[in-house]
Amino acid sequence: MDFEEAEDLERLKQQVIEQMLVIGFDEGATSELGEITLGFLRRDATQRHGVTRFHPGVDLKGELGPKNIRRVDLHRELLVAEWRDYGAYVLYHEYCHCLGHPSHGKDFRAIERLWGDDHARKMGRRFTDYLRQRNAVWNWLCPTCKAVHARRKRSNGRYKCRKCDSILVDVANSNLA
Numbered sequence: 001m002d003f004e005e006a007e008d009l010e011r012l013k014q015q016v017i018e019q020m021l022v023i024g025f026d027e028g029a030t031s032e033l034g035e036i037t038l039g040f041l042r043r044d045a046t047q048r049h050g051v052t053r054f055h056p057g058v059d060l061k062g063e064l065g066p067k068n069i070r071r072v073d074l075h076r077e078l079l080v081a082e083w084r085d086y087g088a089y090v091l092y093h094e095y096c097h098c099l100g101h102p103s104h105g106k107d108f109r110a111i112e113r114l115w116g117d118d119h120a121r122k123m124g125r126r127f128t129d130y131l132r133q134r135n136a137v138w139n140w141l142c143p144t145c146k147a148v149h150a151r152r153k154r155s156n157g158r159y160k161c162r163k164c165d166s167i168l169v170d171v172a173n174s175n176l177a
Contacts, residue, residue, distance in 0.1 A: 001040065008079040009038050016091045023114050025099075032066035033095050039073045046131040049124065050074045050090040052097040064100040072098065077131065086123040089115055133173075140168040 001009075017030050041048055053070045054060070072094045078087030092115050101108040115121060129150075136150035142161035154170045161168055 037071040060102045085120040089120040
């Protein structure tokens, strides 16, 4: 992690903690969140946008809190200006896990909805599509309905379109840098 990334991550952390205080989270709990180490996921990650890593051996059914957390990792792309609002939401989501909600149950979702930026909360699908397209070597194209599926390997005629049942055609991805 370079110095600039570390500064951006620190600014994001402060922004999220300040917003959590506005929402009404306990000041003591949020100050403990500030002590959790932040890092990054692998650069080629496409499915995960953030992850809370608990210390080994922690009982996820027991009483949990920030002291049980080893680190929180985010995708590097969440620090880019285009995705920064979504990055704040993802860090908030991970901090909700840190505060003792390890699963995505009804209580967790109620707390998650307290985040005020509805637009940012709904950017996840678009972010995943962006990451998949960025990392794709091949696009599987449906010749009938023109659906495009970004993938890392060729289909070689083995896969069919879910919408119209046509055999997908391989097209090299031109978005590769």
